[in-house]
Amino acid sequence: MENILSFNNVSLRKGARTILSDISWKFRENEQWAVLGLNGSGKTSLLNVIMGYHYPSDGEVTVLGNNFGKTNLQELRKEIGFVSTSLDRFSQLTNNEKVEEIIVSGKFASFGLYENVSPMDWAKADSLLDSFRLSYLKGKLFHLLSQGEKRRVLIARSLMSDPKVLILDEPCTGLDILSREEVLHLTKEVIGKDRHLIFVTHHIEELVKEITHVLLLHEGKVVAAGPKVDVLDADLLSKTFEVPVKVRWEEERPWLTIKTPVV
Structure with missing residues (x-):
């Protein structure tokens, strides 16, 4: 089985x-991964290494068959879709753009359109709006959308380049329950179809059944990595989150409970 990343x-x-x-x-074909850990555990740094924004001090990194140090990272990034609340820093560029313009810009990995957009590109943006049930937003300015709508539009944007890897970095942060569940439903739909997911979160209840594997990080080190049912263990999660926890499963999703009050 081919490694998606190593x-x-x-x-x-x-x-x-x-x-x-x-x-x-090792992240292999047909696997879908979540990365869990506290703030400061190294999750963002891990993503920056995958994207080639940070180069490792030691060791070897391979993403989609590309060995870092021997590949064009800018070209590699076109094969990786990325959605994060960190993209909010581009709000001055996006607020007054129309929804379909935001989506099309994903093809060029830019915020703002600085290249010619073909009729096929606009048609693909329309198709993504339709498949994500967002057609009612066409023509609206981005800043007028709810937080949940913005997040779904950014996920659609990330798919304009047909990425082989999709990174969703805490996509449910700041959303109410309804908006969170809409984003999670969308996550289910974009998994597969030759696309592999890295879903980063603090909350195990966001791990939909389609996520197969979990990486736990604590203070920059791997606590555990492997199949979801093995890694979402109370002892491993207690070490990861630094509080004693219990895990239960409902509707094929895991849920976490604190055993004792945190003082």
Whole structure:
């Protein structure tokens, strides 16, 4: 089975500080992964390494058959869709753009349209709006949308380039329950079709049944990595989140309960 990505003893340091330490992780075809950990556990740094924004201090990284140090990272990034609340920093560029313009810009990995857009590109944006049940938003300015609508539009945008890997970095942050469930339903729909998911979150209840594997991070180190049913263990999660927890399963989704009050 082909590896979608591979980390082999990867470490990342900034000055005297170690951000990631000896990370080994294999993500294979037909797997869909979630990454869990506290703030500061190394999740964002891990994503930055995958995207080629940070180069590892030690170890080897391979993404979609591309060995870092021997590949064009800018071209590789076109095969990776990325949705994150960190994209909010581009709000000055996006607020006064129409929804369909936001979506089309995903083909060029830009915010704002600086290249010629073909009729086929506009048609694809319309198709994504339709398949995500967002056609009613066509022509609306991005800043007029709800937070849930914005998040769904950005997921549609990430698919304009038909990425092989889709990274959803805490896509439900700041959403109410209804908007969260709409985003999670959308997540189910975009998994597969030769597309592989990395879903980053603090909350195990966001792990829909289609997610098959989980990576747990704590202080820049791997606590566990493997099939979801094995890794979502109370002891492993207690170590990851630094509080004693229990895990139960309902509607094929895991749910976490704190065993004792946190003082």
